Amino acid sequence: xxxxxxxxxxxxxxxxxxxxxxxxxxxxxxxxxxxxxxxxxxxxxxxxxxxxxxxxxxxxxxxxxxxxxxxxxxxxxxxxxxxxxxxxxxxxxxxxxxxxxxxxxxxxxxxxxxxxxxxxxxxxxxxxxxxxxxxxxxxxxxxxxxxxxxxxxxxxxxx
Numbered sequence: 058x059x060x061x062x063x064x065x066x067x068x069x070x071x072x073x074x075x076x077x078x079x080x081x082x083x084x085x086x087x088x089x090x091x092x093x094x095x096x097x098x099x100x101x102x103x104x105x106x107x108x109x110x111x112x113x114x115x116x117x118x119x120x121x122x123x124x125x126x127x128x129x130x131x132x133x134x135x136x137x138x139x140x141x142x143x144x145x146x147x148x149x150x151x152x153x154x155x156x157x158x159x160x161x162x163x164x165x166x167x168x169x170x171x172x173x174x175x176x177x178x179x180x181x182x183x184x185x186x187x188x189x190x191x192x193x194x195x196x197x198x199x200x201x202x203x204x205x206x207x208x209x210x211x212x213x214x215x216x
Contacts, residue, residue, distance in 0.1 A: 084119035091122040104151035112167040124213040128157040133208040172214035
């Protein structure tokens with residue numbers, strides 16, 4: 058996105074989301090006008106209580122109306138190597154970090170719904186290319202996924 062010109066106010070924020078005061082600072086920076094929050098590559102690391110608070114507070118304490126994040130289900134992770142595939146991040150992940158299905162459940166319980174989604178399974182050939190590289194160029198077996206597997210990048214909206 059470095060080559061793109063913003064058509065709106067864009068602000069990159071750094072915050073320790075485990076700290077309620079820093080979360081409030083994020084909501085204050087977003088303000089009350091409709092805003093977009095992007096948390097790509099973040100949610101699977103957070104403690105469950107921090108994520109639950111973020112999902113609830115963001116909706117109630119700011120104008121954030123859209124939220125983009127990536128979700129990987131247990132079935133997707135298992136098909137790409139299971140526990141071995143996640144081993145490299147375990148040391149930085151909260152001990153009670155939520156799985157993709159649990160993240161979706163919390164978001165829905167807090168009034169967020171998937172407004173749009175790009176599936177890693179059906180829409181993103183780059184995922185299979187990455188797997189090919191990890192397998193030394195060999196064509197990986199195509200795992201079978203449930204047709205409604207929600208793995209991918211979601212744009213959530215307020216209900």
